[in-house]
Amino acid sequence: MRKKTILKLTTALLGLNLVFQMMPVYAEPYTAQEGDTFYTLAKKHQIDLDELMKANANIDPLNIYGGLKLELPKKTLQGLAVESENAELIEADRDKDASAADKAEASEDKPAKAAKEAAAPAAMPQTEEKAKPQTEEKAKPASKPQTEEKAKPVAATAKKNVITVSGKEMTYKKKVNMKATAYTAHASENGKWGAVDYFGNPLKLGTVAVDPKAIPLGTKLFITGYQFKHLPQGGFIAEARDIGGAINGNKIDIFVPVSKQIGSTFGIQNVEVYIMS
Incomplete structure (x- = not known):
């Protein structure tokens, strides 16, 4: 079930990426102001500089003046609908998987489950007896010297820049x-x-x-x-x-x-x- 969900999620994301790659671009008319440049316009309107210059291929970048008619490329909103649809499909798959998991857990054999719960306390002391010496032996020589040794080169590198x-x-x-x-x-x-x-x-x-x-x-x-x-x-x-x-x-x-x-x-x-x- 999990593999199926991952496959559907991957397919949905690939589809979304393909739609955005194919999403058309249209241009919005703009009248240049004194002091405008392609660089400042791209930054102000959050437009890719290359796309802006392609949309105005007949305009000399060094001859932009007040009153000059320009085109500002804009993305259409078609991709947003596809993104929403794919999000709904992904959410539906998650709900189905959660429901299937709940049913599987509910159908588990009750006597076997009770036996597991009864056996669990008996295993705990043995686990603790084995775990404590190992934890203490590994924890004491721990990471303080290593942390200090690694921190010094990092600080030295930062000062160089x-x-x-x-x-x-x-x-x-x-x-x-x-x-x-x-x-x-x-x-x-x-x-x-x-x-x-x-x-x-x-x-x-x-x-x-x-x-x-x-x-x-x-x-x-x-x-x-x-x-x-x-x-x-x-x-x-x-x-x-x-x-x-x-x-x-x-x-x-x-x-x-x-x-x-x-x-x-x-x-x-x-x-x-x-x-x-």
Whole structure:
């Protein structure tokens, strides 16, 4: 009976998964506001960024402006009805199994059941006599030394992934040594879209261009090890919000709010990049 229930439950869940995979998507019209980007819209409306960009394949991600007509992909509610139906089937199977179990227990031979109950007290003293020495022998050398030995490496590992930024401890996933260059808001360094990042936001201190294959866009970073008086001394918190044709692999391009001439003095430097948790 239990195998039958498991089989039905598995079949119902597989059916539910298949329905949701086949569930159609429709788009809801939306009028863009000033400052909107695909990234902010996906986050605000809880929409997958790739689905949003597919639904607006003819829209340039760097040219979203107020009044622009967009499409927001939405899931239909067909899957909800199927989910409810499968839930009812599963609940019905559970009720049937519970009823069958009750009947089986009720039909048990009463004399045999009474004999088992009568025999149980006689077996208990023997069980206790055997169990107590074993429990005491195994319990005394127990786990305190092991717990202390295991706890020390864990604490040491945790400290390795913590850095102090402006007096505050912050955790990071990994540290990477990278080559860094700098760019400014000058038109010659930003192409036809002007001084904006990949998401269409104005460039500002803390914006960093990355290779998305090495560091995903939107990742928080802590960058240190550079020598440039126009950046915070000792390091600063940044965010991967831009890309560049020459930025590949372990390279980053740091936006600096200075003139093109001063920005060019940054050159190419070796920096330490902490990818934050």
